[in-house]
Amino acid sequence: MNPTEFRAFYNDCWKYCKPRLRNLTTNQADIEDVFAEAISRFWVNAQQGKITHADNHFALVYVMAKNLWLGELRKEKRFTGVSIDARNDSDFELQLPTDEQDFLSKMIQEKDDYHQEQSIKSAWEKLDTKCRDLLNATIIYKERQDELIEKMNFKNTDTVKATKYRCLQYLKKFYYELAA
Amino acid sequence: MRKKDNTELIEAYLNNELTAEDKATFENRLNADKDLVAELALHKQIRGFVKENEVQQLKNQVKVWLQEEVAFVPSEMKVVKKPFLSISGLARIAAILAVVLGIGWFYFSDKNPEMTAEVDQDKYFTELLAQNPGTLQGDDQRSVWIQAFSEKNYDQVILTIEKKQEKTPEEIYYLGLSYSAKGNYAKAIEQLSMKTLQDSVYAEKAEWAIALIYLKQDDKPKAKALLQKIAKSNSEFAEKAKALLK
Known part of the structure; x- marks a missing residue:
C-alpha cells in the first residue's frame, strides 16, 4: 500500500x-x-x-x-x-x-x-515483517509480482512467488503447532 | 505431521488461476480428502484474518491522525476573529507583562543560572527534531518517512520504519528521534544506542541526542557524564555540550 x-x-x-x-x-x-x-x-x-x-x-x-x-x-x-x-x-x-x-x-x-481466531493471530505474529508485508501486498493489495521485485528487493518473479508460498507454509505450520 | 502440502494448489484455486480441468480435478479431490478440505478452509481463514488485521492497522492509523487533529484544535481556536479588548486594554496588559517578565528575568538571571541551560536544552532538542533527513531519494518507504518526519508526523515515521525488517543506520537514527518526539524516551534511547548506529556516521548525532533525552528525563547524572564525554571529544556537538555543562 x-x-x-x-x-x-x-x-x-x-x-x-x-x-x-x-x-x-x-x-x-x-x-x-x-x-x-x-x-x-x-x-x-x-x-x-x-x-x-x-x-x-x-x-x-x-x-x-x-x-x-x-x-x-x-x-x-x-x-x-x-x-x-x-x-x-x-x-x-x-x-x-x-x-x-x-x-x-x-x-x-x-x-x-469475522471472529479472529487466536491461533491464526499468534501464528501471524510469529512471521517476520517481510513475510507479513508480502502477504498483505499479495492478498489485500493485489500488487503485481513485477512491482514487488523492486519494492521488496526480490531477484525475480519466481522468488516472489516462492517466498509467498514459503510464508504461507510457515504460517500454516505455526498455526498447526499452536492449534495442536 | 501433515504428509503433503497443498499451499500452491490451494492458492491457485482461490485465485481462480486453475484451468477448468485442474479446477474440476481439485474439486473432485475435495469430495474425497478431508485434510484438503480443512487445508482449504484454513487458507480462507488466513485470508479473512489478513484482511481484518489490515483493517485494524488502518483503523489505528486513522485514529492517530484524528487525535493529531484534536491536538491542533487549541491553536486553531487561538485565531480570534473579533478583538474583545480595546487597544488601551491591550496596552495595559502589555505593560503589566513587561514588568512581570522584567522582574522574572532579574530574579532568575540572578538566582537561577540553570534556567539558561534549560532554555538551551529545549533549543537544542528542537534543533534535533528540525533536522532535514535529506532528499527523498530511495525506496517508496524512505520518501514516506522522510516526508512524514519533515511534517512532524512522527507516528507515521515510526509506523513506516518499524515495518522494515532491516533498518539502515539513518532509519534507526530517525526512528530514535521520532520516539523522543513522542515522549517515548526509553524506546528512543534503545534505538539510538544500537550497535549499527554507533559504527556509522550517525554515532555523534546519536550520542548527542541521547544526552538531550537524558536531560528531558531529568536524569542529570547520566546527562552530565555523556555531555562531559562529548565535550572532551572532537564531536561536532562538543561546543554545545560545553555550553550545557556550564
Whole structure:
C-alpha cells in the first residue's frame, strides 16, 4: 500500500464526512470510531477491487459510518424509536441504488462475521515483517509480482512467488503447532 | 505431521488461476480428502484474518491522525476573529507583562543560572527534531518517512520504519528521534544506542541526542557524564555540550 495515497484519501474524506457525522451526534469519540472503522474497511475493500459501484467514494464511507453508528445505537439500545428512514435526511448520497446498499451492508456485516481466531493471530505474529508485508501486498493489495521485485528487493518473479508460498507454509505450520 | 502440502494448489484455486480441468480435478479431490478440505478452509481463514488485521492497522492509523487533529484544535481556536479588548486594554496588559517578565528575568538571571541551560536544552532538542533527513531519494518507504518526519508526523515515521525488517543506520537514527518526539524516551534511547548506529556516521548525532533525552528525563547524572564525554571529544556537538555543562 502507498501510505501517502491513503493519507490523502483520509484528508479529503474526513473533510467530507466530519460535518455530516456531526449532524448525527455530537459525541466526538463515536464519530471518530465509526469513521475510522468505515474508512479502513472501505479502503481495504477498494484495494481488493471490490468497490466498483459509486463514483462518490466519500459518500459511501459516510453512509457506512452512519450505518455503523446506527448499529451501535441499536446494540446499546440507545436508539429510541426513531426509524433509520426518519434519520435518512435529505443528503443525496443516501439515495443509493439497492445493489449499492446491499454491498454496503455486506461490508459492514464483515465486521461482525469475522471472529479472529487466536491461533491464526499468534501464528501471524510469529512471521517476520517481510513475510507479513508480502502477504498483505499479495492478498489485500493485489500488487503485481513485477512491482514487488523492486519494492521488496526480490531477484525475480519466481522468488516472489516462492517466498509467498514459503510464508504461507510457515504460517500454516505455526498455526498447526499452536492449534495442536 | 501433515504428509503433503497443498499451499500452491490451494492458492491457485482461490485465485481462480486453475484451468477448468485442474479446477474440476481439485474439486473432485475435495469430495474425497478431508485434510484438503480443512487445508482449504484454513487458507480462507488466513485470508479473512489478513484482511481484518489490515483493517485494524488502518483503523489505528486513522485514529492517530484524528487525535493529531484534536491536538491542533487549541491553536486553531487561538485565531480570534473579533478583538474583545480595546487597544488601551491591550496596552495595559502589555505593560503589566513587561514588568512581570522584567522582574522574572532579574530574579532568575540572578538566582537561577540553570534556567539558561534549560532554555538551551529545549533549543537544542528542537534543533534535533528540525533536522532535514535529506532528499527523498530511495525506496517508496524512505520518501514516506522522510516526508512524514519533515511534517512532524512522527507516528507515521515510526509506523513506516518499524515495518522494515532491516533498518539502515539513518532509519534507526530517525526512528530514535521520532520516539523522543513522542515522549517515548526509553524506546528512543534503545534505538539510538544500537550497535549499527554507533559504527556509522550517525554515532555523534546519536550520542548527542541521547544526552538531550537524558536531560528531558531529568536524569542529570547520566546527562552530565555523556555531555562531559562529548565535550572532551572532537564531536561536532562538543561546543554545545560545553555550553550545557556550564
